[in-house]
Amino acid sequence: QSALTQPASVSGSPGQSITISCTGTSSDVGGYNYVSWYQQHPGKAPKLMIYEVSNRPSGVSNRFSGSKSGNTASLTISGLQAEDEADYYCSSYTSNVVFGGGTKLTVL
Amino acid sequence: EVQLVESGGGLVQPGGSLRLSCAASGFTFSRYWMHWVRQAPGKGLVWVSRINFDGSSTSYADSVKGRFTISRDNAKNTLYLQMNSLRAEDTAVYYCARGGYPGAFDIWGQGTMVTVSS
Numbered sequence: 001q002s003a004l005t006q007p008a009s010v011s012g013s014p015g016q017s018i019t020i021s022c023t024g025t026s027s028d029v030g031g032y033n034y035v036s037w038y039q040q041h042p043g044k045a046p047k048l049m050i051y052e053v054s055n056r057p058s059g060v061s062n063r064f065s066g067s068k069s070g071n072t073a074s075l076t077i078s079g080l081q082a083e084d085e086a087d088y089y090c091s092s093y094t095s096n097v098v099f100g101g102g103t104k105l106t107v108l
Numbered sequence: 109e110v111q112l113v114e115s116g117g118g119l120v121q122p123g124g125s126l127r128l129s130c131a132a133s134g135f136t137f138s139r140y141w142m143h144w145v146r147q148a149p150g151k152g153l154v155w156v157s158r159i160n161f162d163g164s165s166t167s168y169a170d171s172v173k174g175r176f177t178i179s180r181d182n183a184k185n186t187l188y189l190q191m192n193s194l195r196a197e198d199t200a201v202y203y204c205a206r207g208g209y210p211g212a213f214d215i216w217g218q219g220t221m222v223t224v225s226s
Contacts, residue, residue, distance in 0.1 A: 003152070034211035038153070045203060045219055046145075046153065051212035089153050093211020096167055097143070097155040 004029065004090055004100035011106040017078040020103045022090030023071060030071035034093035037066055037075045040102075041086045049088075050075060082107050110134035110215055112204050117220030124194050124224070130187040130204030130217055138162070138182040141207035144189050146200035147219075154200075157189065158207065172198075194224045 005023040012018040022029065022037075029035055037050040048057050050066035053073065063078045073092075077084055085107040090100040116128040130142070144156040157168045157178040166178050177190040187204050201219040208214030 032211075036209075036212040038213075040153075045216040046213070047216070048208075048212055048214045051209040051214070055209075057208075057214060091153075091155075091211065096158070096169070097211055099153045099155060102152040 002098070004092060004098060006088075006090060006100035006103045008101070009104045009106065011108055012077075012080045013108045014080050014082065016080050017076060018080060018105065019077075020075045020088055020090075020105070022073040022075070022092075022100050024073075024092055024098075025071055028092040028094050028098060029068065029073050032092065032094060033068070035066065035068055035073040036091045036093075037064075038089045038091070039084075039086045040089065046089065077105070080107055112206065112215055112217035114202065114204055114217040114220040117202065117222045119223045119225065120194055121226050122195060122224055125190070125192045126194065126222060128189040128191065128202055128204075128220060128222070130189075132185045132187065132206075135206075135215075137180075137185040142178075142180060142187045143205045143207055143213060144178060144187075145203045145205055145213070145216075146198075146222075147203070148197075148200040151200075156202070159187070191222070194222075196224050198222060199224050 035053045038046040040046040053068045054066040113131045143158040159178045175193045179188045203219045204217045205213035206215040
C-alpha cells in the first residue's frame with residue numbers, strides 16, 4: 001500500500017480555521033470509514049484526535065472535526081490556538097494500516 | 109492509569125537482532141489488538157505489525173515481513189517485537205499502540221529508539 005497524500009505544511013493565525021487534506025484511493029480512504037487523525041508534538045508520541053472519519057475520543061476538543069468525500073478525508077481545526085502547532089497524520093485501515101506523510105501545522 | 113511502556117531499544121549492528129517489549133497496564137490487555145508503529149528520525153509514521161487478541165493472527169508491513177515477529181503474552185500483559193536481520197533503514201523510534209477502534213490507535217507508548225549502525 002502507498003502512503004496517503006497530505007500537504008507538507010499548512011499555517012493559520014490564532015482564531016482562524018484550517019483544513020488538512022488526506023488523499024488516498026478507493027481501496028483505502030474511499031472504500032472504508034476507517035480514517036483516523038493523529039497529532040504529534042516534537043519528541044512526543046502521537047495522540048489520536050479523530051477515528052472512523054469524524055468521531056472524537058473522549059477529551060479531544062470539539063475544535064477538531066473530521067470529514068470525508070470520495071477518496072479524500074479532511075481534518076478541520078477551528079479557533080486555532082498556539083498549542084495546536086504540531087505535526088498531523090492521517091491513516092486509513094483496510095487489511096492493514098497506512099499513514100499519510102504528515103502535515104506540519106504552523107500557528108502564525 | 110492506562111499506559112504502555114516500551115523497552116529493549118538500543119544500538120545494534122547490521123544483520124543483528126533485537127527484541128522489543130511493551131508492558132501494558134490499566135486496561136484488560138487481552139481484549140485489544142495491538143500494533144507496532146515506527147518513525148525514522150525526521151520522518152513520518154509507518155505501521156509495522158499487528159496482532160489480534162490471543163495471538164492467533166498477525167500481519168506485517170512488506171518491509172519487515174520475514175524478518176520481524178510480533179507476539180504477546182496476555183498473562184504478562186506484554187507485547188513483543190522480535191527483530192532479526194536488521195538493516196540501517198530499520199533505524200527508528202518504535203511505538204507500541206493499542207487498537208482501541210477499528211484501524212485507530214487510541215493509546216501509545218513513549219517509544220523506544222532502535223539504531224542500526226556499524
